[in-house]
Amino acid sequence: MNGPGARSGGRRGDRRDKDQDSGFCFDLSCLPNRKEDIPPKNSNQLSPSSEPVEDIEKASVNAIFRMALAIQAEGKLDEACKLYEQIVVLDRDHLDSWYNLGHIREEQQNSKEAVRCLKEALRINPDDKESHLLMAYAMESLEDIQGAVTHYKEATRIDPTCTNAHYNLANAYHDMNMLDESASEYRKVLEIEPENVDCYFNLGVVLQDAGQLGEALASYEAASRLNPALEDATTAANGIKAFMAESASEPSVP
Incomplete structure (x- = not known):
C-alpha cells in the first residue's frame, strides 16, 4: 500500500527564513546591531591633554564607535568596518565591535570573515546569545550544519525562550534526519x-x-x-x- 499523499510544499519557512529550501534563518534583521552604553558628552569633561593615557584611548574608542554606528546606519558598510577594525586594534576586547564586524561580513556574504570576528566576540563573552546565533548563520552558510547546531544549542542554553534558535535547530535536526x-x-x-x-x-x-x-x-x-x-x-x-x-x-x- 502506498503511504499518504506526498507533501505539496515540503517544510515551510517562517518569518525568520530567507532560504525556503534550507529552512535556516538568514534574516539578519532579527539580530540588531549591538550598541554599548556610551555616556553623552558634557561640558565638564576633561580636555584630552589633561586625561591619563588610558582615558584618552577609551575616549578615542568611544568616539570611533559612535562614528562607526552612524556610518553603518547609513549603509556604508565597508567604511564602518574600517572604523570597527581601528577599534579592535586599540581594544582587542571590544565585544560590540567584533560582533558588528561579524554582522556586516555575514550581511556581505563573507561568512569566513564573519566566523573569524565572531570567534573573537565569543572569546570575550562565551555566553553572548546574539554572537552564537550569528555564528550559527555563518556556519550554515559555509555548509557546516553540525557547527551551526552547536551554536544554536548554545543560544538555547543561554536563553531557553529563544524561539529563533529552537526553530532553526529543529530545521537542522530535520535535515540531519534526527526526527525526535x-x-x-x-x-x-x-x-x-x-x-x-x-x-x-x-x-x-x-x-x-x-x-x-x-x-x-x-x-x-x-x-x-x-x-x-x-x-x-x-x-x-x-x-x-x-x-x-x-x-x-x-x-x-x-
Whole structure:
C-alpha cells in the first residue's frame, strides 16, 4: 500500500527564513546591531591633554564607535568596518565591535570573515546569545550544519525562550534526519508561540516522516485552524486521512 499523499510544499519557512529550501534563518534583521552604553558628552569633561593615557584611548574608542554606528546606519558598510577594525586594534576586547564586524561580513556574504570576528566576540563573552546565533548563520552558510547546531544549542542554553534558535535547530535536526530531536525543538517553539502556524506545519512534516501519522494529522489540522488558507496543511491532512481510512478498510492478513 502506498503511504499518504506526498507533501505539496515540503517544510515551510517562517518569518525568520530567507532560504525556503534550507529552512535556516538568514534574516539578519532579527539580530540588531549591538550598541554599548556610551555616556553623552558634557561640558565638564576633561580636555584630552589633561586625561591619563588610558582615558584618552577609551575616549578615542568611544568616539570611533559612535562614528562607526552612524556610518553603518547609513549603509556604508565597508567604511564602518574600517572604523570597527581601528577599534579592535586599540581594544582587542571590544565585544560590540567584533560582533558588528561579524554582522556586516555575514550581511556581505563573507561568512569566513564573519566566523573569524565572531570567534573573537565569543572569546570575550562565551555566553553572548546574539554572537552564537550569528555564528550559527555563518556556519550554515559555509555548509557546516553540525557547527551551526552547536551554536544554536548554545543560544538555547543561554536563553531557553529563544524561539529563533529552537526553530532553526529543529530545521537542522530535520535535515540531519534526527526526527525526535527536531520534533522536540518545534514543540519548544510552540510552548512559547502557540499560534505559530509554520511551526505546526513543520512539526507535522517531521512526525509524518517519522511515521507518527496520528500526531502529524493533529499538527496539520492545528495549522489549518490557525490559517484556513494554508492549502499545504489541508492537503497533507487529507492525504493522511485517506491513507488511514484505506488502511482501516483492508482485511487483516492471517
